[in-house]
Amino acid sequence: xxxxxxxxxxxxxxxGVTKAYNPRKGFFGRKGNKVLALNDIDxxxxxxxxxxxxxxxxxxxxxxxxxxxxLEDPTHGKIRLKxxxxxxxxxxxxxxxxxxxxxxxxxxxxSLNPHLSIAETISEPLVVHGIGSPxxxxxxxxxxxxxxxxxxxxAFYNHYPHQLSGGQRQRVAVARAIVLDPEFIVADEPTxxxxxxxxxxxxxxxxRIRDEFGMTFLFITHNLAAAKYLCDRVAVxxxxxxxxxxxxxxxxxxxxHPYTKKLIKVQPGFRF
Amino acid sequence: xxxxxVDNLSIGYETKNGMVKAVDGISFSLEKGRPLxxxxxxxxxxxxxxxxxxxxxxxxxxxxxxxxxxQTQDLVRLTEDQWRSVRGKDIAMIFQAAMNxxxxxxxVDDQVREAILAHRPDISDKELNHRIRELFELxxxxxxxxxxxxxxxxxxxxxxxxxxxxLACQPQVIIADEPxxxxxxxxxxxxxxxxxxxxxxxxxxxxxxxHDIAVVASICEDICVMxxxxxxxxxxxxxxxxxxxxxxxxxxxxxxxSLDNEEHIIIPDMRESADLTLASGCCRFQANCTACxxxxxxxxxxxxxxxxxxxxxxxDAGIIRNxxx
Ligand SMILES: Nc1ncnc2c1ncn2[C@@H]1O[C@H](COP(=O)(O)OP(=O)(O)O)[C@@H](O)[C@H]1O
Ligand SMILES: Nc1ncnc2c1ncn2[C@@H]1O[C@H](COP(=O)(O)OP(=O)(O)O)[C@@H](O)[C@H]1O
Ligand SMILES: [Mg+2]
Ligand SMILES: [Mg+2]
Numbered sequence: 357x358x359x360x361x362x363x364x365x366x367x368x369x370x371x372g373v374t375k376a377y378n379p380r381k382g383f384f385g386r387k388g389n390k391v392l393a394l395n396d397i398d399x400x401x402x403x404x405x406x407x408x409x410x411x412x413x414x415x416x417x418x419x420x421x422x423x424x425x426x427l428e429d430p431t432h433g434k435i436r437l438k439x440x441x442x443x444x445x446x447x448x449x450x451x452x453x454x455x456x457x458x459x460x461x462x463x464x465x466x467s468l469n470p471h472l473s474i475a476e477t478i479s480e481p482l483v484v485h486g487i488g489s490p491x492x493x494x495x496x497x498x499x500x501x502x503x504x505x506x507x508x509x510x511a512f513y514n515h516y517p518h519q520l521s522g523g524q525r526q527r528v529a530v531a532r533a534i535v536l537d538p539e540f541i542v543a544d545e546p547t548x549x550x551x552x553x554x555x556x557x558x559x560x561x562x563x564r565i566r567d568e569f570g571m572t573f574l575f576i577t578h579n580l581a582a583a584k585y586l587c588d589r590v591a592v593x594x595x596x597x598x599x600x601x602x603x604x605x606x607x608x609x610x611x612x613h614p615y616t617k618k619l620i621k622v623q624p625g626f627r628f
Numbered sequence: 629x630x631x632x633x634v635d636n637l638s639i640g641y642e643t644k645n646g647m648v649k650a651v652d653g654i655s656f657s658l659e660k661g662r663p664l665x666x667x668x669x670x671x672x673x674x675x676x677x678x679x680x681x682x683x684x685x686x687x688x689x690x691x692x693x694x695x696x697x698x699q700t701q702d703l704v705r706l707t708e709d710q711w712r713s714v715r716g717k718d719i720a721m722i723f724q725a726a727m728n729x730x731x732x733x734x735x736v737d738d739q740v741r742e743a744i745l746a747h748r749p750d751i752s753d754k755e756l757n758h759r760i761r762e763l764f765e766l767x768x769x770x771x772x773x774x775x776x777x778x779x780x781x782x783x784x785x786x787x788x789x790x791x792x793x794x795l796a797c798q799p800q801v802i803i804a805d806e807p808x809x810x811x812x813x814x815x816x817x818x819x820x821x822x823x824x825x826x827x828x829x830x831x832x833x834x835x836x837x838x839h840d841i842a843v844v845a846s847i848c849e850d851i852c853v854m855x856x857x858x859x860x861x862x863x864x865x866x867x868x869x870x871x872x873x874x875x876x877x878x879x880x881x882x883x884x885x886s887l888d889n890e891e892h893i894i895i896p897d898m899r900e901s902a903d904l905t906l907a908s909g910c911c912r913f914q915a916n917c918t919a920c921x922x923x924x925x926x927x928x929x930x931x932x933x934x935x936x937x938x939x940x941x942x943x944d945a946g947i948i949r950n951x952x953x
Binding site for chain 1: 669816846
């Protein structure tokens with residue numbers, strides 16, 4: 357991965373990606389057909405981009421995110437990071453990959469382990485990947501806390517998740533995601549559980565992190581306005597298909613797909 | 629006459645860290661045919677108000693002051709026995725996240741049947757079936773789906789069942805607590821449309837609670853903006869949304885992303901959560917207020933009128949009277 361040329365390859369490349377699930381057992385154990393969560397997806401995300409994935413629930417957004425950080429593998433198709441295939445990674449290369457991609461989840465009340473202090477939560481990835489000494493890790497954690505706006509970092513170091521608000525927890529999740537200086541972060545509806553005044557601050561934070569560290573983001577949301585605010589380009593996903601990709605500006609002004617038009621129509625606003 | 633009128637209501641919760649005053653001296657009235665919206669961030673006391681109006685406050689809650697006038701009664705004085713004839717019958721609530729609480733082992737029509745029978749045990753079978761049919765029609769669930777189990781329904785359909793159950797006894801007042809929060813935008817849009825249609829058809833009183841100002845704006849004629857257990861601004865929707873006066877209302881509106889406002893977004897610096905242990909009547913927004921000065925910490929805020937229907941709670945009339953920043 358040393359001689360990666362961002363002009364030659366997108367940072368992330370999905371080609372013909374399909375993901376099929378066996379149906380969850382229904383309440384009465386009925387059997388159904390396979391669920392095609394993703395159906396033949398092609399997607400490129402460039403280095404330094406904040407790329408938005410917008411769609412309604414069940415459309416395949418989280419599945420896309422999970423495949424890109426390799427929490428799961430596709431049924432068909434190829435996924436590349438910096439031009440290198442990740443489908444069959446194992447051993448050392450897989451471990452290296454895991455240090456380069458991170459995911460931030462929707463629910464700040466479930467995604468942090470309540471038994472770990474904030475310090476333990478954020479330093480865990482460093483420990484797992486054997487990075488630094490206890491002292492340097494402590495430094496790094498405090499510095500990262502400050503980067504995500506939890507200042508002074510020392511004041512939060514020994515706190516536990518239950519002592520923090522939802523917005524602060526989400527900042528801890530961001531800190532944990534960036535502590536290894538990853539190349540790529542999937543943020544899966546990170547603001548959907550937050551109040552508007554708190555959500556907008558988190559969006560600012562993600563944008564600042566991109567600017568400062570050049571990290572690349574997949575920002576998953578059902579909120580087109582949030583995608584417009586934060587993202588360079590946006591893909592609209594519907595029933596496992598990407599129906600259009602463009603700048604948010606263009607998508608909103610000239611939606612091509614009927615589903616996109618519908619999505620725009622139902623965005624809450626102040627028309628009365 | 630107002631359908632329901634609340635005067636100087638304060639509610640506290642006993643906690644191991646002492647009493648938190650989740651609702652601090654609020655007053656409002658609900659008029660027939662004018663949906664009333666409560667909006668504010670999580671923890672500002674919206675659900676506590678709803679639970680008070682339903683007589684369902686938990687054991688550690690205490691009504692510290694105030695009255696709730698409904699018909700000829702003061703609801704805060706009702707005994708549990710008296711509540712049973714009001715709750716669900718005259719006043720019904722669509723509870724937050726209720727659609728996830730539908731009983732998975734009963735068919736949906738049976739659950740609506742239960743809701744009707746709870747208050748009309750002597751209803752004839754014929755009338756009961758007729759009523760069920762009518763309710764499902766009202767919330768636009770096709771008749772052939774009414775014998776399904778909840779898991780066979782989408783989120784939006786489940787929420788329609790919850791609405792049908794709330795309507796079961798033709799209540800005079802419906803309280804809808806975050807009825808669309810768990811739904812995505814497309815389904816949310818349908819449910820809001822549904823609520824609007826039902827409200828104008830039945831002309832019931834509607835109290836609509838949400839943390840999402842645009843959602844409240846799309847349903848309600850009158851708006852109460854809440855912060856830290858207090859109503860900080862109230863007015864018609866046009867007044868509150870086109871000419872917000874309280875610094876918190878401005879923050880809330882200024883940080884709301886819609887498709888056409890990103891140039892005007894203000895990034896707020898809301899650090900502190902509201903202090904619910906402050907003495908009664910103190911401004912709870914002071915720790916986050918950018919316009920606040922020393923007087924705000926010693927004086928008690930008062931209601932400052934902007935119009936006969938529009939007013940805001942603040943220590944500084946200058947801030948409220950100025951429509952600009
Ligand atoms: N582990 C799983 N087993 C079975 N079906 C799943 C699983 N995960 C997701 N699905 C299904 O795949 C589809 C897409 O889900 P998801 O990616 O979570 O959508 P989104 O994040 O857009 O709401 C849905 O129909 C969902 O029910
Ligand atoms: N049973 C309870 N015991 C103690 N505190 C509570 C209880 N229920 C709610 N609270 C507190 O009261 C405040 C208002 O809560 P709530 O009415 O649920 O707000 P909202 O619905 O606006 O989110 C919050 O600070 C909350 O933590
Ligand atoms: Mg998802
Ligand atoms: Mg609530």
